[in-house]
Amino acid sequence: MVSFSIVAIQRKKNLRAGAAYLLMIAVQCGIAVGFDTGPHFDLTQAVLSERGFGDDAIKITQVENWLTDYYSSSPTIAGSKRDELEKLHFDNLFTTDQVINYWSQLINNVRTETQNAARQDDPLAALTVLGIALHAVQDFYSHSNWVETHPRPSDGTYRTDTYAQYANSKTTLKSLTLFTGKYPTDRTYGPGPDRIPANVQIHGDYESGLNHDSLVRPRWDQAYVFAYAASHEIVEAIAKWADETRPGFWKSVISYAVDTNLRKKLDYDVSALRNMSMWINGKGADGHWKGNKSGSKRFFSAFSTKWIGSDSSVFVRQMRDGTASRTLSSNLYSGALPPPMPDLPRFSLQxxxxxxxxxxxxxxxxxxxxxxxxxxxxxxxxxxxxxxxxxxxxxxxxxxxxxxxxxxxxxxxxxxxxxxxxxxxxxxxxxxxxxxxxxxxxxxxxxxxxxxxxxxxxxxxxxxxxxxxxxxxxxxxxxxxxxxxxxxxxxxxxxxxxxxxx
Ligand SMILES: [Zn+2]
Structure with missing residues (x-):
């Protein structure tokens, strides 16, 4: 009996080592989705601490935000789940109408899933929704031409008039030509049913393309400031939907805390998000923490093998085994006409x-x-x-x-x-x-x-x-x-x- 379970454990370990190996292969195929992890991490830290979140709740949201990227390309998750997460980065929208429909559908999905978490009185589910929602909203400013269509004034101030502030003014939006980049570069179809039009702009990499993913890209700072304002708006809206559904629920979300054992796991996940983004290295990728030049095959391999081989935390399982990504990604690229976008409060902080x-x-x-x-x-x-x-x-x-x-x-x-x-x-x-x-x-x-x-x-x-x-x-x-x-x-x-x- 004992030896059998040792064999079982060994087999499980081998499977995980296999997964780590697959991950290395995937890395060598080149992976880059979204603002680099560092800007997502810092924005989430800034906004949630300003909104009174406790340390554990912030870290959990940062981990879920990162996993939205990580599981979009990692072979260590089911393909169907990867397909859901791949849709949550505002990529591959080539017309203003597609951008408008994506926004409307996404924010409706976020409201629905927030209400579900509140009904079930499940703060961890709410933090997962929050992490994914923040990721997608932040990616819009990194992946679209919003900063190019909203240029910075010559007095050096940063603009904070986000998409949400125009969302219910279709005339304003339709006077703009909005789009996001094609990702990956060799994509010919989808994620919806349609063929990718010719001559669209690509998401690109450190040197080229539409993206504002890190400080090595032009106008990254402007995208970052827009994303800061937009993050405040979506968190405030989520808080309102949560408390409308279950009064007092939001308090339990922002003050959600874990015990010492679980905090160790949480800190390990936080070091994973930093280290694996920092050291990712392979064809096309030389780090995705805050730009290039940080990649290290040796460190990536040494760290990721250990982290993937360890027992997944409840925070990782929440993303990997939960339903949030399915609800949040539904109909984003289906071509169906979405319901009107719920109002988001306007960013008004000084x-x-x-x-x-x-x-x-x-x-x-x-x-x-x-x-x-x-x-x-x-x-x-x-x-x-x-x-x-x-x-x-x-x-x-x-x-x-x-x-x-x-x-x-x-x-x-x-x-x-x-x-x-x-x-x-x-x-x-x-x-x-x-x-x-x-x-x-x-x-x-x-x-x-x-x-x-x-x-x-x-x-x-x-x-x-x-x-x-x-x-x-x-x-x-x-x-x-x-x-x-x-x-x-x-x-x-x-x-x-x-x-x-x-
Ligand atoms: Zn992303």
Missing amino acids: RRAILVRTLKIKQQSDSGNLRSEIGKLAAPDYYARTRIGSQEFCSRTIQGSSESIDPWQEIYFAALDDVNVPIRISVWDEDDIDSAKDQATDINPVIGKNTLDLIFNTATGQISGDLSGNFNSPETAFTSSGEKPDKKRAAITAYVTQYPLK
């Missing part, structure tokens, strides 16, 4: 965007290692952790490069009355699949201190703290570097600037 942009990171020539050691060591794999106000951002890793231009950019949304915004920048050298083992790189001339601690004054635009001055453009950027005897030193050139949201 916010400014604070941008922290790194123009250059460069290893110091004599970085404190012995010359003989340098010969043996590969170039550093730098990434930054940046805390702006209350939000922590993790950048992409630039693999194997002692000097990198324009590696990182983070956008934080601050309340207008937030005058002194603290900013902490630290740079790390990625050495292990466990980031806790990574070593800090010294970017601060103060002996014994690695990080830069700054205060950005939004009233004056001045920076104080470890540096002082006005560093608000590429021309006036600061450069700060570590000093001996500190080891592992680098020089960082960066600036901090702000724009209001209108």
Whole structure:
């Protein structure tokens, strides 16, 4: 009996190892769907924390948001489920009418599935709906020509007039030519019954196409700000539908918390979403956390084999085995005329965007290692952790490069009355699949201190703290570097600037 179950466990493990192998194959075929995982993750963090969500509820939503991408291409899920999830990225809509119908159907589906979760008094189901809904809504701004049809004013403000604000003004919408990109590039049919028209724009990759998936693409920042406003709108609407169905239910959703054991699993899923997106590497893909250059076959393989081989958490099973993706994706491409789109509340928060942009990171020539050691060591794999106000951002890793231009950019949304915004920048050298083992790189001339601690004054635009001055453009950027005897030193050139949201 015992030996039999060991055999069964072994077989199960082999199956999972097989799944990991298949995943590697799939990765080598090239996978890219949506805003990169990093922007989805940061937007979800920003919006849900502003709306009073607890940490566990935010993490669960971030995981479900990511799984919407992951299971759209992973061979570790049933093909029918993959087909459902593949529809939730606003791809392959080539006319304004198709865009309008998709929006109407999607928001109706989100309302229905929110009401179902509320009726069943099931907060985890509601968080799953929320994660998928946020993913799709955010993808619209990353995948469509919305930013091109709503250009940024010359005064530098960011626009927040989202699709939902025009949804019930068909005359306005029909005066626009809206479409999204073809994905994947070699698609000839579908996902609906129709053949793809000739000469449509493709979703593209890091260098080309319609997408605004990451900071390496033009107008990514504008898509990101629209997606921020739109995320607020959809969360507010979901909250309203939830409480109309079951008064008080929403409170249980935003304060949903798990026990210590389950939190460990949740944190493991969060590290999976970061690591697997960071390291995905194969034909066409060189990382999809925040742009390219972060791919690592070795790390991806080592981490994903372990994560896929472990027992799936209830959060993963919720997506893999649940019905949310079926309801939410239904009729999105069927060609059937959808019911009118439910009204979404208009984004009305008073916010400014604070941008922290790194123009250059460069290893110091004599970085404190012995010359003989340098010969043996590969170039550093730098990434930054940046805390702006209350939000922590993790950048992409630039693999194997002692000097990198324009590696990182983070956008934080601050309340207008937030005058002194603290900013902490630290740079790390990625050495292990466990980031806790990574070593800090010294970017601060103060002996014994690695990080830069700054205060950005939004009233004056001045920076104080470890540096002082006005560093608000590429021309006036600061450069700060570590000093001996500190080891592992680098020089960082960066600036901090702000724009209001209108
Ligand atoms: Zn997507």
